[in-house]
Amino acid sequence: MPKTVGPEDWRAIADALPCASPGETAWLTGFRRLVRVMARLRDPEHGCPWDREQDFASIAPYTIEEAYEVADAIAREDWNELAAELGDLAFQVVFHARMAEEARLFDLGRVLDAIVAKMIRRHPHVFGDGERPADAAAQTVAWERLKAAERRQKAEEAQETATSVVDAISQDLPPLRRALALQKAAAQLGFDWPHADGVFAKLEEEIAELRAGLSQGDADRDRPRRDALREEIGDLLFTLVNLARHVDVDPEVALMAANAKFARRFRMVEDRLAGEPEARGDIDRLEAWWQAAKKAERGSDSA
Numbered sequence: 001m002p003k004t005v006g007p008e009d010w011r012a013i014a015d016a017l018p019c020a021s022p023g024e025t026a027w028l029t030g031f032r033r034l035v036r037v038m039a040r041l042r043d044p045e046h047g048c049p050w051d052r053e054q055d056f057a058s059i060a061p062y063t064i065e066e067a068y069e070v071a072d073a074i075a076r077e078d079w080n081e082l083a084a085e086l087g088d089l090a091f092q093v094v095f096h097a098r099m100a101e102e103a104r105l106f107d108l109g110r111v112l113d114a115i116v117a118k119m120i121r122r123h124p125h126v127f128g129d130g131e132r133p134a135d136a137a138a139q140t141v142a143w144e145r146l147k148a149a150e151r152r153q154k155a156e157e158a159q160e161t162a163t164s165v166v167d168a169i170s171q172d173l174p175p176l177r178r179a180l181a182l183q184k185a186a187a188q189l190g191f192d193w194p195h196a197d198g199v200f201a202k203l204e205e206e207i208a209e210l211r212a213g214l215s216q217g218d219a220d221r222d223r224p225r226r227d228a229l230r231e232e233i234g235d236l237l238f239t240l241v242n243l244a245r246h247v248d249v250d251p252e253v254a255l256m257a258a259n260a261k262f263a264r265r266f267r268m269v270e271d272r273l274a275g276e277p278e279a280r281g282d283i284d285r286l287e288a289w290w291q292a293a294k295k296a297e298r299g300s301d302s303a
Contacts, residue, residue, distance in 0.1 A: 010120040013127050031090075035108065038094045042102065056099060063092040064174070068256075075256055122146045144188050165189065176252045179241040187245075196246040203243060206236040268293035 021027075041051040066089045073082040097108035122143055124130030133139040148165065165185040169178060186192060193199055210232040216225060244251040272279075272289045279285045 010117040010127075013120055014116050034091065034094055035098075038091070038098045042098055051095075054095070054099070056096060059092070059095055059099075060172070063089075063096070066092050071253065071256060072260075075253065075260065144184065148188055174252070176237075176241060176255065179238050180245055180251060183242050183245055193242075193246070196243060199239065199243045199246050203236070203239050206232065206239050210236055265290065265293040265297060268296065 040046060041048045044052065066085065070082065070085045070089055073079075073085045093111065094108065097106075097111050101107040120127045125132040125139075125142075133142055165188065166182055169181045169185060171178070173181060183192075193202075210229070213225070213229050213232050241251045244254060269286060269289045273286070276285075279289075
């Protein structure tokens with residue numbers, strides 16, 4: 001096999017792969033059913049008015065929401081729910097592809113061909129005779145290099161005189177996700193701290209700048225001051241994302257887990273408050289209940 005997979009090679013490679021599972025035929029039948037259901041929902045005469053009125057822009061928020069719900073089911077280790085959420089996410093792909101086909105932009109076949117070709121192209125160590133990475137970290141580096149090479153090729157084909165790695169990162173990504181993508185792109189060009197210690201130093205610097213900003217007046221009454229504080233807090237959050245990247249933690253997954261933990265513990269505080277409503281606003285009692293909730297949760301985890 002060639003080290004680089006050509007534009008026609010990927011089809012032959014994919015077609016030659018063995019059956020993935022004894023249930024493969026049933027899965028394909030299920031996918032065909034989903035495509036047909038989507039077509040009926042968009043049918044001008046027999047379809048659903050809501051589904052017919054949607055376009056790419058109106059459906060995009062639902063696509064993002066479904067992806068988050070997949071991540072939430074994984075965080076909760078609710079595997080039955082994960083199966084349902086993955087179905088919802090697959091429906092989003094089919095929905096977008098159906099609208100594209102109606103607009104004669106592309107069809108689902110092109111969508112599937114594109115991802116199959118990309119996966120084969122970016123795994124030359126699996127589907128070609130490329131050098132096998134030593135570990136997952138080395139594979140991540142190789143993956144990013146292949147992405148960068150593809151971006152350069154696209155720029156050359158478009159005859160662009162200049163392009164930035166950040167231009168390839170969607171501005172519609174959720175802020176935490178885009179911050180992570182921007183930092184990864186910069187790191188590919190060497191703009192990165194070699195160790196997490198450098199990020200900790202930057203984090204301390206940003207905290208100091210935020211403290212200094214908070215000491216300079218009432219942000220509620222001073223709009224320029226409030227804008228400056230927003231900028232400082234943004235810098236702090238950006239640096240926290242960078243720290244997460246350096247210790248190989250997904251910041252969105254970490255924040256989702258923190259949100260779930262807070263909600264879980266606060267419900268315990270609410271239960272206490274329901275029996276002692278006079279404690280509302282009593283920060284000392286509420287904090288004591290919060291600490292008790294933490295202790296109880298940690299105790300149950302160790303049991």
